[in-house]
Amino acid sequence: MSAREPIEYxxxxxxxxxxxxxxxxxRQIKDVNNFWKYLAHDPVTLRRTWESIREVMTPGALDALTxxxxxxxxxxxxxxxxxxxxxxxxxRKAGMTDKMFGELMAVVGMANETxxxxxxxxxxxxxxxxx
Amino acid sequence: MSAREPIEYxxxxxxxxxxxxxxxxxRQIKDVNNFWKYLAHDPVTLRRTWESIREVMTPGALDALTxxxxxxxxxxxxxxxxxxxxxxxxxRKAGMTDKMFGELMAVVGMANETxxxxxxxxxxxxxxxxx
Amino acid sequence: MSAREPIEYxxxxxxxxxxxxxxxxxRQIKDVNNFWKYLAHDPVTLRRTWESIREVMTPGALDALTxxxxxxxxxxxxxxxxxxxxxxxxxRKAGMTDKMFGELMAVVGMANETxxxxxxxxxxxxxxxxx
Amino acid sequence: MSAREPIEYxxxxxxxxxxxxxxxxxRQIKDVNNFWKYLAHDPVTLRRTWESIREVMTPGALDALTxxxxxxxxxxxxxxxxxxxxxxxxxRKAGMTDKMFGELMAVVGMANETxxxxxxxxxxxxxxxxx
Amino acid sequence: MSAREPIEYxxxxxxxxxxxxxxxxxRQIKDVNNFWKYLAHDPVTLRRTWESIREVMTPGALDALTxxxxxxxxxxxxxxxxxxxxxxxxxRKAGMTDKMFGELMAVVGMANETxxxxxxxxxxxxxxxxx
Amino acid sequence: MSAREPIEYxxxxxxxxxxxxxxxxxRQIKDVNNFWKYLAHDPVTLRRTWESIREVMTPGALDALTxxxxxxxxxxxxxxxxxxxxxxxxxRKAGMTDKMFGELMAVVGMANETxxxxxxxxxxxxxxxxx
Numbered sequence: 001m002s003a004r005e006p007i008e009y010x011x012x013x014x015x016x017x018x019x020x021x022x023x024x025x026x027r028q029i030k031d032v033n034n035f036w037k038y039l040a041h042d043p044v045t046l047r048r049t050w051e052s053i054r055e056v057m058t059p060g061a062l063d064a065l066t067x068x069x070x071x072x073x074x075x076x077x078x079x080x081x082x083x084x085x086x087x088x089x090x091x092r093k094a095g096m097t098d099k100m101f102g103e104l105m106a107v108v109g110m111a112n113e114t115x116x117x118x119x120x121x122x123x124x125x126x127x128x129x130x131x
Numbered sequence: 132m133s134a135r136e137p138i139e140y141x142x143x144x145x146x147x148x149x150x151x152x153x154x155x156x157x158r159q160i161k162d163v164n165n166f167w168k169y170l171a172h173d174p175v176t177l178r179r180t181w182e183s184i185r186e187v188m189t190p191g192a193l194d195a196l197t198x199x200x201x202x203x204x205x206x207x208x209x210x211x212x213x214x215x216x217x218x219x220x221x222x223r224k225a226g227m228t229d230k231m232f233g234e235l236m237a238v239v240g241m242a243n244e245t246x247x248x249x250x251x252x253x254x255x256x257x258x259x260x261x262x
Numbered sequence: 263m264s265a266r267e268p269i270e271y272x273x274x275x276x277x278x279x280x281x282x283x284x285x286x287x288x289r290q291i292k293d294v295n296n297f298w299k300y301l302a303h304d305p306v307t308l309r310r311t312w313e314s315i316r317e318v319m320t321p322g323a324l325d326a327l328t329x330x331x332x333x334x335x336x337x338x339x340x341x342x343x344x345x346x347x348x349x350x351x352x353x354r355k356a357g358m359t360d361k362m363f364g365e366l367m368a369v370v371g372m373a374n375e376t377x378x379x380x381x382x383x384x385x386x387x388x389x390x391x392x393x
Numbered sequence: 394m395s396a397r398e399p400i401e402y403x404x405x406x407x408x409x410x411x412x413x414x415x416x417x418x419x420r421q422i423k424d425v426n427n428f429w430k431y432l433a434h435d436p437v438t439l440r441r442t443w444e445s446i447r448e449v450m451t452p453g454a455l456d457a458l459t460x461x462x463x464x465x466x467x468x469x470x471x472x473x474x475x476x477x478x479x480x481x482x483x484x485r486k487a488g489m490t491d492k493m494f495g496e497l498m499a500v501v502g503m504a505n506e507t508x509x510x511x512x513x514x515x516x517x518x519x520x521x522x523x524x
Numbered sequence: 525m526s527a528r529e530p531i532e533y534x535x536x537x538x539x540x541x542x543x544x545x546x547x548x549x550x551r552q553i554k555d556v557n558n559f560w561k562y563l564a565h566d567p568v569t570l571r572r573t574w575e576s577i578r579e580v581m582t583p584g585a586l587d588a589l590t591x592x593x594x595x596x597x598x599x600x601x602x603x604x605x606x607x608x609x610x611x612x613x614x615x616r617k618a619g620m621t622d623k624m625f626g627e628l629m630a631v632v633g634m635a636n637e638t639x640x641x642x643x644x645x646x647x648x649x650x651x652x653x654x655x
Numbered sequence: 656m657s658a659r660e661p662i663e664y665x666x667x668x669x670x671x672x673x674x675x676x677x678x679x680x681x682r683q684i685k686d687v688n689n690f691w692k693y694l695a696h697d698p699v700t701l702r703r704t705w706e707s708i709r710e711v712m713t714p715g716a717l718d719a720l721t722x723x724x725x726x727x728x729x730x731x732x733x734x735x736x737x738x739x740x741x742x743x744x745x746x747r748k749a750g751m752t753d754k755m756f757g758e759l760m761a762v763v764g765m766a767n768e769t770x771x772x773x774x775x776x777x778x779x780x781x782x783x784x785x786x
Contacts, residue, residue, distance in 0.1 A: 004253065004523070035245070038252040042364030048448060049245065049371075052441055056237045061230040066197055067238050070204045074242035076775040077208045079341050079603050082249040082256055083242070084774060089260040099192040102566030105775040106187045107198050109573075111205035111214070113768035114166070114180065118213040119739060120731040120760040121169040122135065125213055129220040130397070135654070173757030176764075179576055186572060207382040210472050210734050215381060233435030236382040240442075244375035250346060251338040251367040261528070266515065266785070297507070300514040304626030307633075310710060311507065314703055318499045323492040328459055329500050335463045336504035339470045341603050344511040344518055345504070351522040361454040368449045369460050373467035373476070376428070376442065380475040383431040384397065387475055391482040392659070469644040472734050477643060495697030498644040502704075506637035512608060513600040513629040528777065559769070562776040573769065580761045585754040590721055591762050594728045598766035601732045606773040606780055607766070613784040623716040630711045631722050635729035635738070638690070638704065642737040645693040646659065649737055653744040 006037030016040045019050050026054060033086060065094040073108045137168030147171045150181050157185060164217060196225040204239045268299030278302045281312050288316060295348060327356040335370045399430030409433045412443050419447060426479060458487040466501045530561030540564045543574050550578060557610060589618040597632045661692030671695045674705050681709060688741060720749040728763045 009020055009031070020040075023032045039046040057067055068091035075083035088101075096104070140151055140162070151171075154163045170177040188198055199222035206214035219232075227235070271282055271293070282302075285294045301308040319329055330353035337345035350363075358366070402413055402424070413433075416425045432439040450460055461484035468476035481494075489497070533544055533555070544564075547556045563570040581591055592615035599607035612625075620628070664675055664686070675695075678687045694701040712722055723746035730738035743756075751759070 034254045034257050035249055035252075038254045039248065041252070041360065042368070044448070045248070045364060045368045045371075048368075048445055049248065052241060052445060053245070055437070055441060056234075056241045060234050061228060062200075062234045062238070066200070067234070069193075069197070070201060070235060070238045071242045072775075073201045073204050074208050074239055075246055076771050077205050078243065078246045079770075079774050080246040080249055081777075082254045083246050084777060085256045085260040086249075087242075088777075092261075097192060098565065102569060103187075103191050103193045103198070104201065105772055106566070106569045106572075107193070107201045108205055108775060109569075109768040109772050110184060110187045111202045111218075112209065112771045113764040114184070115206055115209045115211040115214050115734075116731050116767045117170060117176070117180065117760055117764045118166060118211055118217075119734050120727075120763060121166075121172070122736075122739060122743075123165045123169045123213045125216045126165050129216040130223075172753065173761070175579070176757055176761045179579060179761075180764075183572055183576060186568070203382075207378050210377075210381050212384075215384060219384075229434065233438055236379055237435070237438045237441075239382060240375040240379045240438075243378045244371040246341075247338050247374045248367055248371050250341050251334075251370060253343075253346060253350075296516045296519050297511055297514075300516045301510060303514070303622065304630070306710070307510070307626060307630045310630075310707055311510065311633075314707060315503060315507070317699070317703060318496075318503045322496050323490060324462075324496045324500070328462070329496070331455075331459070332463060332466045332497060332500045333504045335466050336470050336501055337508055339467050340505065340508045342508040342511055344516045345508050347518045347522040348511075349504075359454060365449075365453050365455045365460070366463065369455070369463045370467055372446060372449045373464045373480075374471065376446070377468055377471045377473040377476050379432065379438070379442065380428060380473055380479075383428075383434070385427045385431045385475045387478045388427050391478045392485075465644075469640050472639075472643050474646075477646060481646075491696065495700060498641055499697070499700045499703075501644060502637040502641050502700075505640045506633040508603075509600050509636045510629055510633050512603050513596075513632060515605075515608060515612075558778045558781050559773055559776075562778045563772060565776070569772070573772065577765060577769070580758075580765045584758050585752060586724075586758045586762070590724070591758070593717075593721070594725060594759060594762045595766045597725045597728050598732050598763055599770055601729050602767065602770045604770040604773055606778045607770050609780045609784045610773075611766075616785075621716060627711075627715050627717045627722070628725065631717070631725045632729055634708060634711045635726045635742075636733065638708070639730055639733045639735040639738050641694060641700070641704065642690060642735055645690075645696070647689045647693045647737045649740045650689050653740045654747075 006034055007040035008037065012040060013043065015043045016046060019043075019047050022054075023050060035082070035086065065091065065096060068094045069096060069100070069104050073104060076105070076108050077112060137165055138171040139168065143171060144174065146174045147177060150174075150178050153185075154181060166213070166217065196222065196227060199225045200227060200231070200235050204235060207236070207239050208243060268296055269302035270299065274302060275305065277305045278308060281305075281309050284316075285312060297344070297348065327353065327358060330356045331358060331362070331366050335366060338367070338370050339374060399427055400433035401430065405433060406436065408436045409439060412436075412440050415447075416443060428475070428479065458484065458489060461487045462489060462493070462497050466497060469498070469501050470505060530558055531564035532561065536564060537567065539567045540570060543567075543571050546578075547574060559606070559610065589615065589620060592618045593620060593624070593628050597628060600629070600632050601636060661689055662695040663692065667695060668698065670698045671701060674698075674702050677709075678705060690737070690741065720746065720751060723749045724751060724755070724759050728759060731760070731763050732767060 007016065009017060012020060020032050023036060039049060068087060072087040072091050075087050138147065140148060143151060151163050154167060170180060199218060203218040203222050206218050269278065271279060274282060282294050285298060301311060330349060334349040334353050337349050400409065402410060405413060413425050416429060432442060461480060465480040465484050468480050531540065533541060536544060544556050544560065547560060563573060592611060596611040596615050599611050662671065664672060667675060675687050675691065678691060694704060723742060727742040727746050730742050
C-alpha cells in the first residue's frame with residue numbers, strides 16, 4: 001500500500017488499531033487525523049510518536065492550552081502547512097480565542113525578526129544571562 | 132563607530148538615550164542588554180524594534196510568562212544562540228521554573244519532529260480543521 | 263516569456279536543448295522534470311545546476327540510493343514541497359522501499375527534535391568529539 | 394541544580410542512572426555525552442528521548458552508518474553546532490570515511506541550493522511523481 | 525469573524541480602514557493585498573506591521589528595488605509561498621527584470637549551499653574579517 | 656589529514672593550488688579564506704563550488720554589492736555564523752556602508768517577521784500576483 005494514501009481504521013492491522021483506539025479514547029474524538037492515518041504506514045513510528053505526544057502534551061507544569069500554542073508557534077516558524085492547520089484547530093479546542101491567536105502570532109513574528117537582528121549584528125551574549 | 136562594538140549609554144546620542152531610558156524604566160533594570168547596545172548603531176531600527184517589542188510583550192490576552200516562553204520556543208527552533216540565552220533569562224525572571232522549562236523544551240522538540248513527519252509523509256489537511 | 267511557465271523542449275533554445283538532452287541521456291528518461299523546465303528561463307543557472315547535480319549525484323563513496331535519501335532528508339527538513347515529491351520519486355526509483363522510507367523519516371524526525379533539545383539546553387561540545 | 398550544568402553519574406538519581414547505564418551498555422562507551430547529562434535535568438524527557446533514539450537508530454532496513462549520515466545531514470541543514478560535532482563523531486565511528494563525508498556534504502549543499510531554486514521559481518509538482 | 529476570512533474594506537472598522545487607506549495611498553493601489561485583509565483580524569498588529577513596513581521599505585541608503593529583492597531572497601530561503609508570490613510581484617513592479625530575477629535566485633541558491641558547507645566543515649571565522 | 660584542519664597553500668596538491676591561485680587572482684587577495692582551506696579536503700567540491708561562486712557573483716544584471724548584500728541576507732536568515740562574518744566583510748569591501756547595513760538588517764528582520772505572519776494567518780495568494 002502506498003504511503004500516499006491514508007490507512008483507515010477498517011483497513012488497519014490490530015497493532016495500528018490499538019494506537020488509533022488509544023488516540024480516540026485520550027482525545028475523545030470519533031476518528032483520528034490524517035497525520036496518524038499516514039504514519040500508520042510505519043506502525044513502529046506511529047506507536048512511538050503517539051506515545052511521545054501523549055506524554056509530552058499531558059498537562060503538567062504547563063497547561064494544555066499553553067502547550068498547544070507553543071506547538072503552533074513552532075509550526076508557524078517552520079512553515080509546516082499541515083501542522084499550522086492541525087495545531088490551530090487543537091489550540092482553538094483547548095481554549096485559544098481570536099485575541100490570544102493574534103497576540104501569539106505577534107510574538108512569533110517579533111521573535112523571528114529579532115532572532116535575525118541578533119544574528120546580523122553578531123551580538124555577544126551578556127555575561128549576566130546566567131543559566 | 133563599528134557595528135561590532137556596543138554603544139554604551141555615556142557614548143549614545145540623545146535619541147538613543149531616550150530609547151535606553153524607556154527600556155530601563157519599562158523593565159526596571161539598571162542597564163540594557165547587548166542586543167539594544169548593538170541595534171543602537173541604527174537609531175531608527177532601535178526605536179522601532181523597541182516600540183514593537185514593548186507593545187507585543189505587554190501582557191494582554193496572554194500573560195508575560197507565556198509570551199516569553201513562546202519567544203524562547205521560536206528562538207530554540209531557529210537556533211539563535213543569543214536569543215536563547217536572553218529569552219531563557221527573561222522567561223526565568225517572569226517565573227519559568229525548571230519544570231516548566233523541561234516541558235517547554237519537550238513540546239518544542241516534538242513539534243520540530245512531527246513538523247517533518249507531516250512534511251515527509253505529505254499529509255493532506257483534514258477538511259474538519261476549519262478556520 | 264514568463265518565469266511562471268515551463269519551457270518545453272520544442273520551444274527551447276539550442277543551449278537549453280543541449281542540457282535537456284544530457285539530462286535525458288544521463289537519467290534515461292523521456293522528458294525532464296518541471297524543475298528543469300522552469301530553470302530553463304535562466305540558461306546559465308540551468309547548465310551550472312545540472313552539471314553540479316550530475317557530478318554530485320554520480321555514485322562514488324556513497325551509492326545512488328544513499329545520496330537520494332540524503333537529498334530527501336534535507337528537503338523534508340526544509341519543507342520544500344516540490345523537492346520532497348521529486349526526490350521521493352527519485353529515491354523510490356533508486357530502490358528505496360516503504361520500510362526504508364519509514365526508517366528514513368524516523369531518523370529525520372528525531373534529528374530535528376534533538377537538534378532543538380541541544381539548542382535549548384545549550385549543551386557544550388564534548389572535548390572528545392575530535393575532528 | 395541549574396540546567397546549565399551537566400549532571401554526572403555520581404550525582405544522578407537512580408532513574409537517571411538507569412538511562413545512563415543503558416546508553417553506556419548499548420553503545421559500549423565509558424561515559425555518556427554532554428547531551429544526555431544536560432537532558433538529565435528532565436528525567437522524563439531523558440528517558441523518552443533515549444528510548445526513541447535507541448529504537449530509531451537500531452539498524453533495520455537502513456544500516457547504522459546510513460542513519461548516522463542522515464542525522465548529520467539534517468544537523469548541518471539546521472545549523473546545530475553541537476549536533477554537527479556529535480553526529481560527525483558518531484558517523485566516523487560507524488565507518489564514515491573522509492571521502493564519504495565529502496560526498497555527503499556535497500549532496501547536503503546541493504539539496505539546500507535546489508530547494509530554494511524550486512521555491513523561488515515556484516515549480517509545480519509533476520503529475521508523474523506519484524506516491 | 526473567523527481569521528480564515530479576509531476582512532474587506534466595506535466590513536472594516538474605522539481603525540482598520542485608516543490603515544487600508546494609508547496603504548492604498550502610499551502604494552498607489554486600488555485595493556490592499558490579502559496579507560493586510562487577514563492581519564485586519566488583529567488591528568493592533570495590522571497597524572504596527574504596516575507602519576514598520578512603510579518605514580523599512582522607504583528608499584534610503586538602499587533603493588526600493590534592492591529592498592524588494594532582499595525581501596524576496598529571505599522569503600525564498602524560508603519557503604514562504606505567499607511571500608514569494610507577493611514579493612516577486614512587488615519586485616517586478618519596482619523594476620526587477622527576468623535577468624535580475626535569474627541572478628537573484630542564483631545568489632540565493634549558492635548562499636544556501638555554502639551556508640551548509642561552512643556548517644558541515646565547521647569552518648572557524650578568519651581573524652581578518654573584522655567588524 | 657583531518658577535515659578539522661585547514662589546508663594551507665604550501666601543503667596543497669597542484670589541483671587545490673590551481674583553485675587557490677584562481678581565487679587569489681580573481682579577488683586580488685594574498686591568501687584565501689578558511690572556507691576554501693577546509694573545502695580543500697574535497698578537491699572536487701572545492702573546484703565546483705569556486706567555479707559556481709565565481710560565475711554567480713560576477714556582476715551582471717545585478718552589481719557586486721547587491722549580490723553580496725543578498726548573500727548576507729540569506730546567511731543572517733539561516734543563522735550561519737561563519738557566513739555572516741565573511742559576507743559582511745565582503746559586502747563592506749564591495750561598498751556597503753553602515754547605513755546600508757542597517758537598512759539591510761531592517762529588511763531582513765521584517766521579512767522574517769511577515770513570512771511567519773503570512774504562515775500563521777494562512778493567507779491565500781492573491782489572484783493578481785501573476786507570474
